[in-house]
Amino acid sequence: MADDVLVEVRDLDMAFKIKGQRGQPTMLHVLHKLSFDIGRGETLGLVGESGSGKSTAGRILVGLFEPTGGSVKLFGRPITGPERRANLAAVRSRLQFVFQDPHAALNPRLRVGDSIAEPIDIAGTMSRRDRNDRVKELLEMVGLPRDSAERFPHEFSGGQRQRIVIARALALAPAFIVCDEPVSALDVSMQAQIINLLMDLQARFGLSYLFIAHDLAVVRAVTHRVAVMYAGSIVEVAPKDVLYEKPQHPYTQALLDAVPRPDPARVRPQVIGGEVPSLLVPPPGCRFHTRCPHAMPRCRVDIPVLRETGDGRQTACHLYEGPSVIPSAARDLPRSAHGASSAGDPSLRSG
Numbered sequence: 385m386a387d388d389v390l391v392e393v394r395d396l397d398m399a400f401k402i403k404g405q406r407g408q409p410t411m412l413h414v415l416h417k418l419s420f421d422i423g424r425g426e427t428l429g430l431v432g433e434s435g436s437g438k439s440t441a442g443r444i445l446v447g448l449f450e451p452t453g454g455s456v457k458l459f460g461r462p463i464t465g466p467e468r469r470a471n472l473a474a475v476r477s478r479l480q481f482v483f484q485d486p487h488a489a490l491n492p493r494l495r496v497g498d499s500i501a502e503p504i505d506i507a508g509t510m511s512r513r514d515r516n517d518r519v520k521e522l523l524e525m526v527g528l529p530r531d532s533a534e535r536f537p538h539e540f541s542g543g544q545r546q547r548i549v550i551a552r553a554l555a556l557a558p559a560f561i562v563c564d565e566p567v568s569a570l571d572v573s574m575q576a577q578i579i580n581l582l583m584d585l586q587a588r589f590g591l592s593y594l595f596i597a598h599d600l601a602v603v604r605a606v607t608h609r610v611a612v613m614y615a616g617s618i619v620e621v622a623p624k625d626v627l628y629e630k631p632q633h634p635y636t637q638a639l640l641d642a643v644p645r646p647d648p649a650r651v652r653p654q655v656i657g658g659e660v661p662s663l664l665v666p667p668p669g670c671r672f673h674t675r676c677p678h679a680m681p682r683c684r685v686d687i688p689v690l691r692e693t694g695d696g697r698q699t700a701c702h703l704y705e706g707p708s709v710i711p712s713a714a715r716d717l718p719r720s721a722h723g724a725s726s727a728g729d730p731s732l733r734s735g
């Protein structure tokens with residue numbers, strides 16, 4: 385099945401040089417040994433609290449950041465190491481990024497058609513007439529009138545603007561799109577429309593997505609598998625129903641328990657207790673041990689690594705390192721019903 389793997393990430397590390405407490409340069413280690421694949425036509429969800437490194441991972445996958453360690457292969461070509469530049473140039477037209485904020489993503493002074501055609505103009509491979517026909521075709525694909533090309537972004541609603549951004553992302557017929565919180569700036573009815581559009585486009589063109597979002601209900605609706613990040617590491621990755629119906633990692637369980645219920649009077653949402661750990665001085669051992677209700681002495685010392693735990697799932701937790709060490713209490717940690725809300729997860733949002 386190797387031919388069907390579009391994105392292959394192994395032991396990915398990322399550190400940014402920042403100013404330390406006394407102004408001297410210091411390294412902020414943001415990603416640690418991330419490993420995952422994304423298949424052709426697959427959507428992998430990426431969830432986790434603010435600052436866990438989701439956007440950084442997404443930016444690396446479209447070539448916007450060069451990682452400090454590990455490897456990334458896109459379409460079988462390494463975009464890390466000595467071949468980075470040549471291979472990125474070869475695959476760039478097949479990669480796209482859709483950001484959260486459709487207002488910021490469009491130049492207010494450019495007509496919509498010129499915004500959508502930007503990638504075509506940069507590639508410089510189409511005649512003017514073919515380019516204009518392609519813009520109209522793209523507008524139709526995303527459900528906007530063909531004459532929208534002559535209008536300006538301020539004439540459109542937030543949802544329509546996100547359709548324009550998606551049309552631009554599709555201009556060069558990409559195979560892989562990183563969607564970083566693509567619907568969080570939209571109201572709930574617009575969210576559903578944009579999600580349906582992304583799913584229709586995937587069915588039509590066999591697109592692969594990395595779908596980054598805070599809203600766990602949206603992620604469940606859109607993805608095939610979900611990776612959960614905590615403080616720069618993936619702690620659990622599984623097919624979505626496996627993950628949502630029986631989350632294994634204590635952090636995944638806490639994250640799902642924090643989802644607001646449709647009837648808040650009935651079940652009070654829990655907020656994950658404790659502080660998000662500092663990336664500058666991370667806790668030793670398992671980074672979640674400072675907040676984990678099941679922490680054991682070894683959790684303060686040994687870093688757990690992702691291991692297969694059945695049902696296509698991998699979990700990084702000492703509780704699951706072999707059938708003999710899984711206490712029954714850990715297999716069935718108390719959880720409330722979850723997953724029905726599309727109202728977002730304010731307890732996990734930044735700002």
Ligand SMILES: Nc1ncnc2c1ncn2[C@@H]1O[C@H](COP(=O)(O)OP(=O)(O)OP(=O)(O)O)[C@@H](O)[C@H]1O
Pocket residue numbers: 400401402412414432433434435436437438439440441663734
């Ligand atoms: N260019 C940069 N320079 C220095 N630090 C950065 C840079 N980009 C991100 N960071 C830091 O890396 C960490 C991870 O940030 P990132 O934006 O990837 O998190 P995130 O999971 O996407 O968060 P959010 O949910 O708020 O979007 C944060 O501590 C952030 O401050």
Ligand code: SF4
Pocket residue numbers: 633634635670671672673674676677678679680683688700701702703
């Ligand atoms: S390794 Fe230990 S501290 Fe970390 S999540 Fe598992 S039980 Fe909790």
Ligand SMILES: [Mg+2]
Pocket residue numbers: 438439440564
């Ligand atoms: Mg982000």
